[in-house]
Amino acid sequence: MMRVALRNLWQHKLRTSLTILAVLLGVAMISGTYVLTDQLRSGFEDIYQSAYKNIDVVVAPKPAFGESFEAGMETLPDSLVAKVEAVEGVTTVNPSLSALGVLVIDGEALQTMGSPTLFFNAAPTELDSVTYYAGSKPDQSGEIAVNRDAAEANDLSVGDEVAVGTQNGAVPVRISGLFDFGSEGASLGGSILVVGTTEDLRDWFDLQGVVSAIEVKGEGTDADALAARIRAAIDYPQATVKTGAVSAAEQTQAVGDALDSVLTPALLAFGGVAVLVGAFIIFNTFSITVAQRQREFAMLRTLGATRRQVLGTVVAEALVIGVGASVAGLFAGLGVAMGMNSLFKAVGADIPVGGLEMAPRTIIIGLAVGIGITLVSALVPAIRATRVPPVAALQEGAALPPSALSRYVPYFGGLLAALGIGLLVLGLLSQGSVTDRLLQMAIGGVLIFFAVATVAKYVVRPVARVLGWPVDRVDGSAGRLARENSMRNPARTAATAAALMIGLAVVVFVAVFTAGFKSSFVDAVDEMAKGDLIVRTQSGGMMTALPESAGEAIRRVPTVESVSGIAFQQVQVEGGATGAIIGIEPSDMKRQWEYRWLDGGSDALLDELGSDTAVVEEQFALDHKLAVGDTVSVLARSGKTADFQIVGKYRDPNLFAGLTVSTAGWDRLFAQRDAVFYLLSVEPGASVTATQKGVAAAMGSYPQAIVETKAEYIDSIVKQLNQFLYMLYALLAVSVIISLFGIVNTLILTVYERTREIGMLRAIGASRSQIRRMIRYESVITAIMGGVLGIVLGTAFAYIVTTQLGAQGISFTVPPVQLVICLIVAIVVGVLAAVLPARRAAKTDILAAIHYE
């Protein structure tokens, strides 16, 4: 039976390769995901291994909550250094200083595309983790060294005069050396490393009297014992004392966990969509070929083949396809990993990567998914093949007996839909973990896809009638025939359209969802920001916040009327989950921000904000079960705690979602009041443009600062969102391409099936181009059907999700342009899919129609 299967596959090479391709791409995305995340993990592992390679023991600040690697720049008192030096067996100590800053070349802050620019002090040679390949380590004030990637990307060489952006403004420096970090070939992503002298680091980043960590080199080999001795000697509970090896392992582990909890599942989801689309194509292709080979199966049965043997031939074919596609998919996965990595780079997420590797886990999962999905999808058609009665060999066009279950299909579809919607809503409303909820929603979505696919065949006729109407009008006979053809086998048309529907539904969901986010964000900024200008930092994050001195500089610009700095930090709320805390100067903020007060609140509440009162955003209150009048206790990473009485509530899910306290309250928790934003208004009558220029000039020593008008700010946020969106589209494009292969496959099989008919049409006067158009229209009608179903379904998903998440700042907004583009994409898919089958059909030998069998 295997031989029959192989012969059959070989005879229909094109169909076989398209079917293989449909599975291959899904497998490639899944294995690519694993390859990429393994690469990232090994990239980070390499970085941590290198960083700790010469360090026996490290004493680091222990953040009050959260992982140390995600913590801000916590410090230890300088006094611990002497204690560590005194410990027996310690030979060298580096009072390590690190900080986030900016490298400035020709007055321009280097854009790192989301990666940090990390400053640290030059360590004693015994403890140094970097290797200088040009020049030497900085040994006097005003000297720095940078890593190879940064040097090469920016054409830097020893002796160049550049500047560094620090806590205290820009400082001119000279490059004394260039170094390598980590093993060869490893990428740090886009990160920039800057080494300066210890004294410079202290000055630049206000690190007097503190250290970021204490790195220790000891005698002998027993690092554990040394660590224990140091721990005992310093007796400082806010510090952790670990061996270098443990630190490296722990930090690698932490990064790995972060990847596994966010990036891996997100990318797997895209792979999952691709696999799902592939499954539909397998199912459809096998269904059609089984129908076409009825006589062959019946003949085998008359020759004495058992049902099992017939099942065997079809399953054997599926197995061959599954194995071939999975193996090829694994290799393609390497390419996909590289593709995804460059995609990340293109949208500004440059992440450190190691070399390509194919872990056994990747191979096992790739093979299991590819072979499994092919076999499962081919099973129903294979079973159908066994139901071909031997007598069918003698009858022309004998129809398969309908399955006893077939009349329950609509109910089954309904049940699936109900289940799917149930899971979707459950996922939205339940209180479980985010991953659980997302999984529930995803399974719900998949069930709904299946439900729509099972019942879609009932709407094929009416929909095709409507969709076919224009082509019928425009192109008489070819259009007419295409329209009729697409209604001939509704189940087939439905399954073909469903494959495209899935990809497009997800695209539309993403489009509608982000449109909702965008519009509510834009509306929020537009309505609430009263000021004229916004000063923010390049990365937009807390990493390179602007110090208070920057605020002073802004205030000194003559035409600036009022300035309000806004500080952000993460705190632990009531010993549980973390949340944002926002520090404002109430009297300034009142002039800059139009709060949307709830429960009868008003701006008067801002005047009440003292050192122990706070106002709270609605969602934050909901998440932490807080009401006006309650007292909330928060813990900063530094270990400081503070209680605040909540005096009011406002709605602002997009920008200032968190607990808002006054500067007096802020100072109880944090030593510094670095702002992420400065909102400012211009004096009446003064030119906004001129003021913007003035502020930009005043920010000269804060190269990380960006001065924008409200409109420009909205613009850049929208741009960032769009970039992210394009990345998602690129990942989803794979699914759409797979469904294109599905349409090609169906059309090729259909053309083959209708050889006689097409020959007859040619004989009675249809031109080649008419035949081509007929096939093309049928393809386009099918594709539009998939497109319309996808758009409706995707919009419905987005509607359900956004209405449930309304309070989290996402409104339901239909982006008409995107939807039209989706429809156009569907049409293009239809046209492209038809190229090859149409050419085949046009080549049909007319004599074939006349030759009797």
Added chain:
Amino acid sequence: MSDSSTTHQTRTGDEPAAPDPLDTDSVVVTRSLTKIYGSGDAAVKALRGVDVAIGRGQLTAIMGPSGSGKSTLMHIMAGLDRPTHGTVTVDGIEITGLKERDLTQLRRDKIGFIFQSFNLLPMLNAQENIVLPLTISGTPVDKSWFERLIGIVRLEDRLSHKPSELSGGQQQRVAVARSLVGRPAVLFADEPTGNLDSRRGEEVLQLLRQSVDEFGQTIIMVTHDAHAASISDRVLFLKDGMIVHDHGSMASDDIYDVIRSLEGVCPADANGDGDARSLAAVLCAPETAAAEVVGAAAGGSDGDGPGRAER
């Protein structure tokens, strides 16, 4: 149809025309048609120099043993296949050198087909199937012509039925109507009754006869059925790719005898006095005499009507 007027010409007579391409009374004229399939040792000479002129307004039957080249000849005359040598003229147009596009145009304007298996489109109803050639060429339907046609094929009350709801005979009548709807200069039919029982077959044959008699339709029909050939105005017999007998209207029995002789079964009494009978005797002669036979056959057909056969 641009030149449908030609089909309205009345019949000029029963005599088969000489193979002259310029003869306006001939719709299809072939000149030394040769068709060789394959090459070298495997070459099959399906046609070996066929010269024939098909008279306008005549029903011409092509007969011959299996593999004698009937279908090949018909396909080449219809422009579905190209000859190895020789030329074909259809309604004054030399078709052997035409490009694909012009061939399509030719099929639209001048040629109709009836297939053995009816080849209707299952998703269209009878009416839509009938007017399909016009739909394809974008020609408006001539209402009165259409009414007349469906009256003749007796499908008035079946027009909205799908092929699956029609009997085999009805389906073939739809196919006949479809082939006539564009008033082609010539209608080709390859074993049009091959898939029908004798009664349904007879109905279809009567339809063909009627279209010749009433509209002056030219029909070329390949058939194995002596009865089908007997209603024709002219019967051509092919053997080994050559026309070995060309005769005016013949009775079934005569036809039957010729067939038998062609298949190598010589009549018991080879010395009969009928034209056809004597011809049959000649045909039983060795292959080498084939050329003379053709000459004799052409001469023999010049008589006024078919020879009487002995029973």
